[in-house]
Amino acid sequence: xxxxxxxxxxxxxxxxxxxxxxxxxxxxxxxxxxxxxxxxxxxxxxxxxxxxxxxxxxxxxxxxxxxxxxxxxxxxxxxxxxxxxxxxxxxxxxxxxxxxxxxxxxxxxxxxxxxxxxxxxxxxxxxxxxxxxxxxxxxxxxxxxxxxxxxxxxxxxxxxxxxxxxxxxxxxxxxxxxxxxxxxxxxxxxxxxxxxxxxxxxxxxxxxxxxxxxxxxxxxxxxxxxxxxxxxxxxxxxxxxxxxxxxxxxxxxxxxxxxxxxxxxxxxxxxxxxxxxxxxxxxxxxxxxxxxxxxxxxxxxxxxxxxxxxxxxxxxxxxxxxxxxxxxxxxxxxxxxxxxxxxxxxxxxxxxxxxxxxxxxxxxxxxxxxxxxxxxxxxxxxxxxxxxxxxxxxxxxxxxxxxxxxxxxxxxxxxxxxxxxxxxxxxxxxxxxxxxxxxxxxxxxxxxxxxxxxxxxxxxxxxxxxxxxxxxxxxxxxxxxxxxxxxxxxxxxxxxxxxxxxxxxxxxxxxxxxxxxxxxxxxxxxxxxxxxxxxxxxxxxxxxxxxxxxxxxxxxxxxxxxxxxxx
Amino acid sequence: xxxxxxxxxxxxxxxxxxxxxxxxxxxxxxxxxxxxxxxxxxxxxxxxxxxxxxxxxxxxxxxxxxxxxxxxxxxxxxxxxxxxxxxxxxxxxxxxxxxxxxxxxxxxxxxxxxxxxx
Numbered sequence: 099x100x101x102x103x104x105x106x107x108x109x110x111x112x113x114x115x116x117x118x119x120x121x122x123x124x125x126x127x128x129x130x131x132x133x134x135x136x137x138x139x140x141x142x143x144x145x146x147x148x149x150x151x152x153x154x155x156x157x158x159x160x161x162x163x164x165x166x167x168x169x170x171x172x173x174x175x176x177x178x179x180x181x182x183x184x185x186x187x188x189x190x191x192x193x194x195x196x197x198x199x200x201x202x203x204x205x206x207x208x209x210x211x212x213x214x215x216x217x218x219x220x221x222x223x224x225x226x227x228x229x230x231x232x233x234x235x236x237x238x239x240x241x242x243x244x245x246x247x248x249x250x251x252x253x254x255x256x257x258x259x260x261x262x263x264x265x266x267x268x269x270x271x272x273x274x275x276x277x278x279x280x281x282x283x284x285x286x287x288x289x290x291x292x293x294x295x296x297x298x299x300x301x302x303x304x305x306x307x308x309x310x311x312x313x314x315x316x317x318x319x320x321x322x323x324x325x326x327x328x329x330x331x332x333x334x335x336x337x338x339x340x341x342x343x344x345x346x347x348x349x350x351x352x353x354x355x356x357x358x359x360x361x362x363x364x365x366x367x368x369x370x371x372x373x374x375x376x377x378x379x380x381x382x383x384x385x386x387x388x389x390x391x392x393x394x395x396x397x398x399x400x401x402x403x404x405x406x407x408x409x410x411x412x413x414x415x416x417x418x419x420x421x422x423x424x425x426x427x428x429x430x431x432x433x434x435x436x437x438x439x440x441x442x443x444x445x446x447x448x449x450x451x452x453x454x455x456x457x458x459x460x461x462x463x464x465x466x467x468x469x470x471x472x473x474x475x476x477x478x479x480x481x482x483x484x485x486x487x488x489x490x491x492x493x494x495x496x497x498x499x500x501x502x503x504x505x506x507x508x509x510x511x512x513x514x515x516x517x518x519x520x521x522x523x524x525x526x527x528x529x530x531x532x533x534x535x536x537x538x539x540x541x542x543x544x545x546x547x548x549x550x551x552x553x554x555x556x557x558x559x560x561x562x563x564x565x566x567x568x569x570x571x572x573x574x575x576x577x578x579x580x581x582x583x584x585x586x587x588x589x590x591x592x593x594x595x596x597x598x599x600x601x602x603x604x605x606x607x608x609x610x611x612x613x614x615x616x617x618x619x620x621x622x623x624x625x626x627x628x629x630x631x632x633x634x635x636x637x638x639x640x641x642x643x644x645x646x647x648x649x650x651x652x653x654x655x656x657x658x659x660x661x662x663x664x665x
Numbered sequence: 666x667x668x669x670x671x672x673x674x675x676x677x678x679x680x681x682x683x684x685x686x687x688x689x690x691x692x693x694x695x696x697x698x699x700x701x702x703x704x705x706x707x708x709x710x711x712x713x714x715x716x717x718x719x720x721x722x723x724x725x726x727x728x729x730x731x732x733x734x735x736x737x738x739x740x741x742x743x744x745x746x747x748x749x750x751x752x753x754x755x756x757x758x759x760x761x762x763x764x765x766x767x768x769x770x771x772x773x774x775x776x777x778x779x780x781x782x783x
Contacts, residue, residue, distance in 0.1 A: 212722065215756050372720060403760050406760045655778060
């Protein structure tokens with residue numbers, strides 16, 4: 099198939115999906131849950147899609163080498179990369195989920211968003227610059243710098259693919275449901291549209307297209323959220339006290355929304371979740387990969403600074419949006435499902451479409467149906483940018499870490515490596531559509547938590563120990579990483595989210611009592627790496643320890659680091 | 666050889682040897698030792714500070730939620746609100762403090778080292 103015909107068939111497929119779903123969706127509005135077909139939203143979303151496909155076409159013409167495909171040739175500036183990281187990290191779950199959480203229970207929403215933010219200083223202080231100095235395309239490049247390539251690439255790819263798989267399933271299912279609600283599109287068509295678009299961005303445009311999709315999305319999301327928060331604050335003359343007072347007045351929880359509630363039940367769960375969020379951020383493969391798109395350590399540093407500022411600002415906005423939704427929506431029956439017997443509606447549970455729709459309804463309340471369409475389109479764009487980043491990270495783990503390093507032992511040609519990466523992106527797209535379809539009725543809420551737990555328990559310890567501790571050996575890193583990965587998976591399966599909520603066992607019967615395993619699984623990984631390395635007396639272990647000094651000089655000074663447009 | 670990074674083995678022998686000797690020379694430079702020592706100490710302090718702020722906040726929620734639920738100045742705004750927003754601001758400020766020192770002091774030292782051992 100030629101390039102031209104691929105483009106045409108993609109466009110045709112999208113058009114077909116849109117038509118079919120409009121035809122199917124129109125008569126199919128059940129129980130008032132699905133929104134009527136949202137024409138403004140669809141028009142604005144089509145504009146976004148056309149613009150990003152145009153960018154993808156431009157990016158495809160510039161993507162020639164492996165460095166272009168995986169790392170945008172190292173030609174992204176620190177500021178652009180900061181925006182792109184923010185675009186990669188601010189998912190629809192954090193926009194709609196956290197503002198919905200604030201809407202439902204006030205202060206507790208803030209606790210969650212803080213957890214998602216505090217990983218960034220850790221990335222800055224421990225990881226970012228050293229990563230940039232040591233690697234080329236993936237964090238496995240860094241972990242395998244002085245350790246034996248095959249086992250380290252395998253464990254890094256396993257960790258990456260596990261994180262990508264769970265994160266991607268959660269995003270696909272969330273996307274399907276959200277788009278069904280927002281646009282009135284059939285679930286399956288929504289999933290197909292998301293899967294197709296992310297595949298096109300990644301397979302044709304590689305890192306260049308993915309980066310620009312993320313930058314555009316970040317600007318749209320920050321712009322839209324700023325407008326909403328601004329209108330809310332303006333209606334209270336920019337007095338937070340006045341806003342909180344009004345919220346306390348109309349919220350059924352009254353004063354309890356201003357203090358920590360039931361989200362943090364026991365200290366162990368709270369700390370374990372905190373560890374997963376904090377250190378998981380420093381082990382997310384699609385985020386770590388972004389550090390190779392800039393020219394040097396200084397730009398990597400700037401990226402994190404910009405990203406931390408934007409993400410922190412965004413979380414403060416979602417907090418205001420959540421409180422704004424309380425004050426604007428709760429006394430307006432138009433946003434709630436009326437009770438059949440004419441009694442008063444529940445101001446939290448009866449919100450049309452569920453509490454995750456709080457920000458969407460607020461958009462309509464502050465900006466009318468045109469702005470509602472804009473925010474709906476932004477939510478869709480948000481999902482697309484996140485899944486595109488995940489797809490690229492997954493494809494790179496397969497082509498660069500497994501195929502080029504493990505299977506071909508570094509003898510693969512650059513062209514064949516990139517070709518495989520594109521094919522993998524298409525396969526990931528298809529698999530994601532199928533899994534999104536299969537998991538439609540499943541509870542996938544635990545999957546993002548699991549992705550962070552695995553990132554904190556496998557990727558992060560392997561990466562950190564290989565960079566910072568001379569004693570780390572291949573054997574230690576491999577088995578320690580595997581111990582972290584498997585223990586995190588097992589503990590989640592035996593924990594309340596899967597054992598009780600998904601498998602349907604009785605409440606309180608879960609063998610592992612905590613919702614998040616990271617406190618235990620991450621500790622296990624670090625201790626295992628340390629102990630196994632300590633007792634590793636093989637000849638290769640001695641050579642690996644001896645190679646630490648040269649690696650350390652490079653990680654600290656950037657001596658010999660691959661620069662912009664690496665060849 | 667397995668232990669050598671693929672990026673290095675791919676390079677021509679002469680350049681590799683040159684880089685190895687540069688690496689050794691830098692390592693022996695007292696300025697390098699000073700750079701690494703002060704940067705490691707600095708990032709360690711900032712990391713511990715981040716951990717203390719965040720887990721301090723979490724432990725306060727877990728063990729003393731009533732402290733966060735107190736009224737700030739007699740209105741409905743509680744102590745928890747500025748404290749929570751404060752954690753977000755602190756995360757940003759700490760990264761800013763790191764960038765400031767790294768951009769000036771650490772980058773200058775690194776540059777000098779790389780120039781000196783060409």
